[in-house]
Every structure is written in C-alpha cells, then in structure tokens.
Amino acid sequence: QKLAEAILQEKKDFNISIHLARSLPLPSERDHLRPRIDLIVFMIDIKSKYSLKNVETSLAYVDASFFLGKVCFLVTGVGRVNACSIDTNAVCKLGEAYCSPVLFCELELEGVRGATAQRLLRILQICAGHIPGVSALSFVSLMRKSDVD
Amino acid sequence: VVASLRQHTNNQERQNFNLSFHAHRAGILDTVDAQKIAFLLRKAWTLYSVTPLFRFHRARLTEYARLLSAFIAAEKRKGLAVEVGVELDIKVALTSLADLRGSELDQAALLVQLSSRSQASSRNSEDKLVWSGWFCSMFGDDFSENVLEDFTCLPLFLSHGAESYTTLVGSWFQKTFDCCFRRLAISPLNLSWMVAMWAGCKLDRAASAVELVFSVPCLSQPLDISYAIHPEDAKALWDTVQKTPGEITQEEVDVFMDCLYAHFHRHFKIHLSATKLVKVSTAVASAHCDGIVKILHSQYLPGVLMLLTELAISQIQ
Numbered sequence: 001q002k003l004a005e006a007i008l009q010e011k012k013d014f015n016i017s018i019h020l021a022r023s024l025p026l027p028s029e030r031d032h033l034r035p036r037i038d039l040i041v042f043m044i045d046i047k048s049k050y051s052l053k054n055v056e057t058s059l060a061y062v063d064a065s066f067f068l069g070k071v072c073f074l075v076t077g078v079g080r081v082n083a084c085s086i087d088t089n090a091v092c093k094l095g096e097a098y099c100s101p102v103l104f105c106e107l108e109l110e111g112v113r114g115a116t117a118q119r120l121l122r123i124l125q126i127c128a129g130h131i132p133g134v135s136a137l138s139f140v141s142l143m144r145k146s147d148v149d
Numbered sequence: 150v151v152a153s154l155r156q157h158t159n160n161q162e163r164q165n166f167n168l169s170f171h172a173h174r175a176g177i178l179d180t181v182d183a184q185k186i187a188f189l190l191r192k193a194w195t196l197y198s199v200t201p202l203f204r205f206h207r208a209r210l211t212e213y214a215r216l217l218s219a220f221i222a223a224e225k226r227k228g229l230a231v232e233v234g235v236e237l238d239i240k241v242a243l244t245s246l247a248d249l250r251g252s253e254l255d256q257a258a259l260l261v262q263l264s265s266r267s268q269a270s271s272r273n274s275e276d277k278l279v280w281s282g283w284f285c286s287m288f289g290d291d292f293s294e295n296v297l298e299d300f301t302c303l304p305l306f307l308s309h310g311a312e313s314y315t316t317l318v319g320s321w322f323q324k325t326f327d328c329c330f331r332r333l334a335i336s337p338l339n340l341s342w343m344v345a346m347w348a349g350c351k352l353d354r355a356a357s358a359v360e361l362v363f364s365v366p367c368l369s370q371p372l373d374i375s376y377a378i379h380p381e382d383a384k385a386l387w388d389t390v391q392k393t394p395g396e397i398t399q400e401e402v403d404v405f406m407d408c409l410y411a412h413f414h415r416h417f418k419i420h421l422s423a424t425k426l427v428k429v430s431t432a433v434a435s436a437h438c439d440g441i442v443k444i445l446h447s448q449y450l451p452g453v454l455m456l457l458t459e460l461a462i463s464q465i466q
Contacts, residue, residue: 087399
C-alpha cells in the first residue's frame, strides 16, 4: 500500500493507475473495464513463505507475453536477515525461470521505499514504451547481464 | 538503491551434515568421558559469534584467570554490582577442553567458569558455580584457514548464567584480545533446517515430541502457535523426503516443512507459512530464534555444535 503511494507521489509526466491484488487471477467481471497492463510486480515478503507460494501459484495465471520484460519480482523485508523464512536462491531461480528481474528492498524504510518507487517507475516507463529506443525486452536482458557480472 | 542480502549458510546446493560420520571423526563418542561433557547438556546456552582472538596463548590460562578475576572485582568496586547485598568473591577458572573440537585444524574449546564463595562463610565451603561460558570451534576449518598467525579462531561462544556476568567476561575478552562478541540470532530458515535434521536423527531410546512454535505477526495481541508432532511420525516423514543419506538439500527441507504446514492447514485452516517460526524442539536439541539452544543428546553434540559454528562464522563474515 505504502509503496503504491510512494510511486504515485513521484514526479512524472504521465498517468499511472495502480491495482493492488492479493493473488491472481483477477476477478473476471471487471475485465472489460481494465486498462492495458504494462507491468506486473510480484511482491514476496522474505519473512513469509506463504507469500512465495502465493506468487508461484499466481504466476500460472499470467499470459506468457508478459514475461518478455513486463514482470518483475520484488522481495521485501530484506532489512532483517534474521527473520528470513525464504531461501533467496529459490527466489533468484524463480526470476531466472521466468526471465524476469528480481529486486530486493526494505519497505519499512522511507528512503529505500522512495528509491524502490523510482526504480519501478522507470521500469514502468520502459514497459509502457515511453522511452524511445529501449524496449522492455532489451532492458531485461541488460539487467540480466549486469546481474551475472 | 538495492539493499544487499547477506549470504546464508545454506546457499550451497548440498550440505554434508552427516552427523554420525563427523562424530566418529571427532572421536568424541569414544574418547571423551561422558562426565566431562555432561555439563553441556540440558542447559539453555545463549549463543554469540566471536571474531578471532588476537595473541591468545593457551599456556597462559592461569594468568588470564587471575586478570579476569581482578577485572571483575574492580568493576564491582566501581559500582557495577552484580549481586545486591551479599558480598561475593568471584573465582575465575579457565580450562582448555582438548577433546571438544571437530578436526585437528580446530582450536580446542575454552571453558570459563565463575564460582562464588560467600565471604560470610568461614569454613572452606564448596564454591558455587554462578556462570559458565565456553568458546568452541567444531569443523570451522574454512574460517580458520584464512586467518593470520597471531589469531585464534573460536567463533562460537555459549553462555549460561546472569547476563551481567556475560557482559563482564565479554568486555574483558574484547579488551584483552581485540575481538568482538555479537548475539547470534537464528532465522526461521535456519530453524527449519535444524528441525528437519534433528527430527531425522536415529535415537535408541524413546524420543520426546517434535515441537515447533510459531509467532503470528500483525495482531493486536501476540499469538503463539505450538505444533507438536509425534517423533516417529516426524522421522518417518523425513526418511521419505531425504534422498541421499548424509546429505541434505534446501529442497528436502522445504518439502518436509511444506508437509507439516499442509497437514496443519488441513486441520486448522491456518497457513503456518505466513507466520514466523521462532522455536524448534526435538529430542536431540532445541533452538530459539533469539539464539538460545539446549543440547539434549550427547551422541549428536558434535553435529549440533558444527551447525552452530557454521552459523556463527556466517554471522562474522
């Protein structure tokens, strides 16, 4: 919730609408009213194995075309290593399996929350095609190369 | 800005936690007098990680004991009284536990004991043990390999007794050997490794139940859930999950825990995976996320210490 607000507060010159959902699939009744989806961010709380399981089952409902750069995994709560209930290798493998970047952040800290909001906004701009010369797919392969390095 | 995540001990694909094999290597089963290590069992030890000690000489233990004793007396005079009222004379004993180590590369464990003899009593009454702490390294080879000459590696420290004494002893060691003590917390991920490993241990006599305690977050009133499993059921489950004896993978631990969670959900409709695992108890040992362990079975002592040593090392690095 707070992250959504932080994203909306960031200075930008286009309209964003953010839809928060606990799991997928989204209820089909509203399909015709739904605007085009440019980016899906799956949030995984490092303190909750349940959140990882939830994301894994929700992934099945995402159309394959989204995985060409329009999906991103956001792991939250990394500030507290000692409360970790998830193996981070498993999350990284998930990111690799779905060809999508994995970002780590700590939403409790306002500074990091703001920075994460900025990052997501940037990714969103690319996914929506607002940055000429950079497509979602090329951006993802750029990120993947820098991870390997 | 991306927060960087510390590496866990379990980031290797396969871990060799062959408990009985290592125990044999250590020779603990055969050579060490069960009496000698009896003091380790059934006590709640608070865990710390300790950075290597600089210029620690095992030959000087009596001298160190004297210095520590003087330090404690001086601190008491300064007004940092540990016991109110009764004037206690604290006697310090430092002993080397030669057999308590994993491999030849490990340093032998070091035991510190504080005993009191009340000044009020005139005859030579027996000293009462008020606090004990010990440093140890069980197969901490990877860590001690890369360390320079003047340093002694004993990354795991366990204490039992009043925290005020722990602080006194800790600060003396920190000042004298330029090391650093930090409380060792155990994450839910590591606790689940422990319960999987320990529930699968073969025990000759009747074992106590396997118990997991979960703390439920985000409630107005804190709620703890205790989940007890019959030890034979737990062992049977682990035996079906583990593929290679002597090796444990993250996947196997996940499957084991998922089975337990699914069973609980079937009965109570509660997702334990959304809660925080705070304590695990088995017949072998019990561990709490605040870094408190109790070792209950001498046969698996080396295995438990080995795991704790690894956690301590990963906290230092």
